[in-house]
Amino acid sequence: MLEPIVRFFAPKPLSVLPYYVVGAVLFSILVIIVLINLPSRARKPLIAIVTFLAGLFYATEFFWPIDIATNKNFLTDYLVPASKLGSLLGGMTLTLGILSLLRVHGRNIARLRSGWYNSLALLTAMVAMVIFGLIDKYGTDATAKKVFNVLFEGMLINMDATMFSLIAFYIVSASYRAFRIRSIEATILMVTAFLVMLGQVPIGNALTDWLPKDGWIASLRVENVKQWILSQVNAAALRAIAFGLGVGGLAISLRIWLSLERGAYFEKEI
Amino acid sequence: MQHAFEKLAPVLIVEVLTAIIIIWRIISAQRGKELFIRRIPGLNAIDEAIGRATEMGRPVLMVPGIGGFSIIALQALSIFSYIARSTAKFGNRILMPVADPTVYTVAEEVIRDAYQAEGHPERFDPDSIRFLSDRQFAFASGVAGLIQREKIASSFMFGEFFAESLIFAETGNMVGAIQVAGTVHTTQIPFFIAACDYTIIGDEYYAASAYISRNPTMLGSLVGQDFGKLLITVLFVVGTVAATVAALNVPTLGEAGKSFIDLFTIR
Numbered sequence: 001m002l003e004p005i006v007r008f009f010a011p012k013p014l015s016v017l018p019y020y021v022v023g024a025v026l027f028s029i030l031v032i033i034v035l036i037n038l039p040s041r042a043r044k045p046l047i048a049i050v051t052f053l054a055g056l057f058y059a060t061e062f063f064w065p066i067d068i069a070t071n072k073n074f075l076t077d078y079l080v081p082a083s084k085l086g087s088l089l090g091g092m093t094l095t096l097g098i099l100s101l102l103r104v105h106g107r108n109i110a111r112l113r114s115g116w117y118n119s120l121a122l123l124t125a126m127v128a129m130v131i132f133g134l135i136d137k138y139g140t141d142a143t144a145k146k147v148f149n150v151l152f153e154g155m156l157i158n159m160d161a162t163m164f165s166l167i168a169f170y171i172v173s174a175s176y177r178a179f180r181i182r183s184i185e186a187t188i189l190m191v192t193a194f195l196v197m198l199g200q201v202p203i204g205n206a207l208t209d210w211l212p213k214d215g216w217i218a219s220l221r222v223e224n225v226k227q228w229i230l231s232q233v234n235a236a237a238l239r240a241i242a243f244g245l246g247v248g249g250l251a252i253s254l255r256i257w258l259s260l261e262r263g264a265y266f267e268k269e270i
Numbered sequence: 271m272q273h274a275f276e277k278l279a280p281v282l283i284v285e286v287l288t289a290i291i292i293i294w295r296i297i298s299a300q301r302g303k304e305l306f307i308r309r310i311p312g313l314n315a316i317d318e319a320i321g322r323a324t325e326m327g328r329p330v331l332m333v334p335g336i337g338g339f340s341i342i343a344l345q346a347l348s349i350f351s352y353i354a355r356s357t358a359k360f361g362n363r364i365l366m367p368v369a370d371p372t373v374y375t376v377a378e379e380v381i382r383d384a385y386q387a388e389g390h391p392e393r394f395d396p397d398s399i400r401f402l403s404d405r406q407f408a409f410a411s412g413v414a415g416l417i418q419r420e421k422i423a424s425s426f427m428f429g430e431f432f433a434e435s436l437i438f439a440e441t442g443n444m445v446g447a448i449q450v451a452g453t454v455h456t457t458q459i460p461f462f463i464a465a466c467d468y469t470i471i472g473d474e475y476y477a478a479s480a481y482i483s484r485n486p487t488m489l490g491s492l493v494g495q496d497f498g499k500l501l502i503t504v505l506f507v508v509g510t511v512a513a514t515v516a517a518l519n520v521p522t523l524g525e526a527g528k529s530f531i532d533l534f535t536i537r
Binding site for chain 2: 061062063064065066071073089090093094095096097098100101103104107115156159160163164166167170171173174175177178238240241242243244245247248249250251252253254255256258260261262
């Protein structure tokens with residue numbers, strides 16, 4: 001029944017792709033015109049119906065009995081086209097994101113605000129990455145490909161790694177503050193962290209190496225204390241938090257699916 | 271692909287029953303039943319942090335994380351909408367760097383609406399909501415730069431955070447900002463606890479909109495959540511007893527214990 005939809009969303013050869021793109025743009029414009037001209041009182045019910053149907057699709061796919069051999073039911077094949085619709089919406093909003101960048105930084109340059117040269121560097125880098133990225137993907141020019149390689153592998157990846165490496169220093173300063181003994185909680189935290197760190201390094205294990213490896217006394221060996229803290233105390237607390245989050249996620253999903261959500265954008269006139 | 275029929279009992283008992291309980295509590299709350307919710311210090315601190323920014327005349331930063339548009343982002347925007355209403359009232363400057371273009375478009379609408387709702391649409395600056403980059407560390411460096419340059423007074427971080435969480439929190443700490451954070455990613459919670467003044471932990475994150483709005487529907491859902499957690503706790507206790515009697519091979523009860531454990535084991 002839904003086979004034509006799956007075929008429609010399947011990858012298309014390059015020769016027919018422009019027609020699909022033009023068709024999609026025209027269809028989107030049509031949808032926007034219809035939505036704008038829709039009476040105000042009809043918009044909310046429309047959003048509620050679309051949200052409910054979308055949620056119903058995923059819920060039915062999850063709960064409907066499956067064919068054990070293929071691990072699928074009659075809706076499983078349509079999951080990919082459904083997720084592509086979400087990606088399409090995300091792709092459209094990227095344009096708005098880029099417009100925001102151009103607006104903020106373009107104004108900085110035009111008015112020569114303090115640090116305007118940073119904005120210029122950002123916009124230049126953005127345009128350069130787009131141009132050389134496209135040439136690298138679709139073009140044949142060897143020099144342009146090399147430039148893209150320098151921009152991406154030589155600069156962007158390394159700058160990412162630099163930012164990532166900053167975390168190591170921040171961990172030191174954050175843990176220094178967290179472990180300062182100011183209260184009973186901080187003391188427990190400090191002692192626990194100290195034991196876990198000792199259990200992770202050979203010198204820590206060596207401290208209790210003289211204790212027997214069997215019997216109840218073995219539980220006092222540093223590596224066993226560390227393991228007990230991680231698997232019994234830490235894992236239990238994390239699981240409790242995860243269960244709470246799961247139930248919370250279920251509640252908010254239900255509210256949105258059934259259009260029961262209130263506050264912020266859910267109550268405004270549209 | 272995961273399906274309910276791979277293990278029907280846990281899905282039906284935990285998921286469907288919890289959903290029914292939540293809907294039941296929402297309906298009773300809508301009928302006017304009085305509900306109690308406990309105090310959440312992190313959410314009470316929001317007003318204190320905005321007040322501090324007002325006194326100092328410095329901006330308020332709101333970061334919705336680097337995740338895409340999901341229930342986590344929706345919840346974050348719901349909290350930010352409340353914050354924006356307060357900043358609109360007091361005339362604080364806000365900064366909201368965004369990493370996901372979809373979240374950016376919705377965030378702009380939400381914050382604009384908050385200013386309109388407070389009767390100060392002229393105070394809304396479209397440039398305060400900025401799309402920076404969808405690359406994790408490019409976004410992190412952008413936000414860290416904003417914090418340093420603008421010397422923010424208060425920082426609110428709600429949403430999906432990964433390794434960049436500590437970069438934001440520590441940079442905020444360096445400029446002396448009062449910081450309130452909450453995320454669903456348990457791996458990042460210790461970083462926020464270490465570097466922020468207040469941290470929303472676990473399902474408090476999903477309780478935020480109900481706590482702030484005090485809307486009966488939301489409060490009903492919150493109480494339903496607690497009933498769901500109670501159900502899971504009961505299952506934990508019964509499961510512990512079942513596993514113990516099964517391990518000890520207690521006559522008759524041992525078999526029942528094994529059957530119970532089998533019912534909930536996903537292989």
